[in-house]
Amino acid sequence: MEPTYELQLAALNALRASAALTAIVGTKIYDRVPEKLAAGILVADVASPYISFGPVTVIPDDADGSDCIDSEEITFQIDVWSWGPGLAYGSIQARQIAGLVKKTLHKADLVLTTNALVSIRHELTRILRDSDGVTNHGVIQFTALVETN
Template structure:
């Protein structure tokens, strides 16, 4: 049976980020799935998610690519990189518990910073590779 771990992973990632004091020092409690119409900067938002199922006899695993975005405004790139450093430290190669299965690993796949066309917003993009197995509890 194909298990989609996306919701469980997002719940665990969000909980981890909200409980991290370094994340709180930069982003407070601004970690969003759905961004408000007029958000307070800086904040973290859920980006693209890709699930690659690994199915077979007795296997119900997935490789998930989860992208998180960080956003700052009216600050230099150093502020964005500082927040990104904390975001990576909170998740890369750390233990993560999810409902309905196990996270076997979570590793940073890539990170980049992008200046927004508005000239005042900076955007960090962090993609994590997450291996899960629904048969391991």
């Protein structure tokens, strides 16, 4: 199985298994967010809050300097989206969700069936307001070292 896909699937399963996280976002954790056509433009067709998977970067990593172990350093982004009244109005809800994502995946023992996860660590979290002036956006980055088969 392709390592980035297998890692994302394991991360998705871990996020869905977090009762605290699903209490806030439910099942709204997406690879590609559902869309609808509005005024000729594709826009998200999902209620706030939700989580989506963002960009992925892969760097080959020859861990032992020989040809014995093939591995990849995979950096991936998870995005949090929140808007509306109450905790969603400011950035509190986005911060809560981002914190739960970090807690769930930082140093997690994610099970990969084809490849082997060596480590996964939280690299950064950014909370910002999108250009629409309404949407709170959390960006959470992780880096994983995966031995590939």
